[in-house]
Amino acid sequence: IKRIGVLTSGGDAPGMNAAVRAVVRACIYYDIEVFGVYKGYDGLINANIKQLYVRSVSNILSRGGTFLLTARSEEFRTKEGREKAYENFKKFDLDALVVIGGDGSFTGANIFSQEFDVPVIGIPGTIDNDLAGTDFTIGFDTACNTAREAIDKIRDTASSHERLFFVEVMGRDAGFIAVNSAIGGGAVAMVVPEHNWTIDALIKRLRKGAANKKASNVVVIAEGCQLGNAYEVADAVKKELGYFDIRVTVLGHLQRGGSPTTMDRVLASRLGVAAVEGLRHGESKVMVGMINNEIAYTPIGQAIKTEKRLGAEEFRIAKILSI
Numbered sequence: 001i002k003r004i005g006v007l008t009s010g011g012d013a014p015g016m017n018a019a020v021r022a023v024v025r026a027c028i029y030y031d032i033e034v035f036g037v038y039k040g041y042d043g044l045i046n047a048n049i050k051q052l053y054v055r056s057v058s059n060i061l062s063r064g065g066t067f068l069l070t071a072r073s074e075e076f077r078t079k080e081g082r083e084k085a086y087e088n089f090k091k092f093d094l095d096a097l098v099v100i101g102g103d104g105s106f107t108g109a110n111i112f113s114q115e116f117d118v119p120v121i122g123i124p125g126t127i128d129n130d131l132a133g134t135d136f137t138i139g140f141d142t143a144c145n146t147a148r149e150a151i152d153k154i155r156d157t158a159s160s161h162e163r164l165f166f167v168e169v170m171g172r173d174a175g176f177i178a179v180n181s182a183i184g185g186g187a188v189a190m191v192v193p194e195h196n197w198t199i200d201a202l203i204k205r206l207r208k209g210a211a212n213k214k215a216s217n218v219v220v221i222a223e224g225c226q227l228g229n230a231y232e233v234a235d236a237v238k239k240e241l242g243y244f245d246i247r248v249t250v251l252g253h254l255q256r257g258g259s260p261t262t263m264d265r266v267l268a269s270r271l272g273v274a275a276v277e278g279l280r281h282g283e284s285k286v287m288v289g290m291i292n293n294e295i296a297y298t299p300i301g302q303a304i305k306t307e308k309r310l311g312a313e314e315f316r317i318a319k320i321l322s323i
């Protein structure tokens with residue numbers, strides 16, 4: 001392996017820059033030339049590719065977002081688009097590609113790798129934590145901290161006014177951010193896609209809290225939950241619990257931004273180095289992740305198809321602590 005391309009794709013996540021930096025510096029450490037592909041797969045299709053050097057990645061470790069920019073490339077979903085991408089891959093004489101992104105980006109990487117027999121390795125970068133083959137994805141810890149910090153602030157106003165707040169957090173079809181920020185932020189309840197909660201059960205929990213003179217009431221709603229969005233859940237609860245002064249806050253994109261936490265920077269650094277080392281050792285069509293604090297290479301197909309389940313333990317803990 002003499003020349004590697006690196007790109008970020010799909011939704012941005014804090015720590016992607018740290019991962020790019022690690023890939024670039026590990027390449028240079030191992031005498032491999034490294035090329036940044038800008039704007040995800042679109043950059044490969046449009047030859048938006050530049051060589052990166054040690055100092056190209058100075059001062060990006062602490063920055064959220066991705067300096068390589070990211071995109072959702074419709075063209076890469078087509079065979080013609082991927083052919084163009086392969087032409088540029090050859091033109092720049094690349095030997096392998098490192099893709100930092102989520103499940104969609106890995107699906108694309110897997111197809112590209114199979115079609116053109118190109119070595120590809122994925123690094124999990126998504127705030128949603130919804131990839132198997134790694135305990136945590138890059139950006140998840142930062143997003144949880146951002147959501148939890150917001151919940152702390154909302155709790156201050158919730159308890160001062162004795163209001164009931166519904167806070168909607170991101171996570172797509174997964175409730176990882178919701179569960180972590182709910183436990184970390186001391187929410188009275190959380191509604192997540194993985195758990196078959198009903199409005200009745202939620203109302204029962206809130207009634208119990210009110211009877212116990214609970215000082216503040218924050219309910220965390222995962223964006224993908226089956227009961228609807230935070231406004232819909234709030235409306236349904238309002239019909240039954242008229243005595244609560246109810247407010248809704250949708251955290252939205254602020255959860256994607258911000259300086260990555262130490263956890264995310266270290267994870268990104270370790271996975272970035274492991275991606276380059278994996279390619280040197282012949283790994284391909286794999287995602288590099290961290291399982292029980294050890295580097296693990298999982299076939300991409302398996303990482304995107306296997307469902308990562310939320311542990312029942314978190315629900316148990318949250319329930320015990322919500323009284």
Ligand code: ATP
Nearest residue numbers: 010011072073076077101102103104105107108126
């Ligand atoms: P996040 O989970 O943060 O949203 P993601 O990587 O899952 O990130 P997607 O928008 O699903 O984000 O995918 C990113 C890009 O990967 C797509 O815009 C497309 O270019 C490529 N991609 C996704 N699915 C396929 C596919 N089936 N074939 C080819 N390319 C694909």
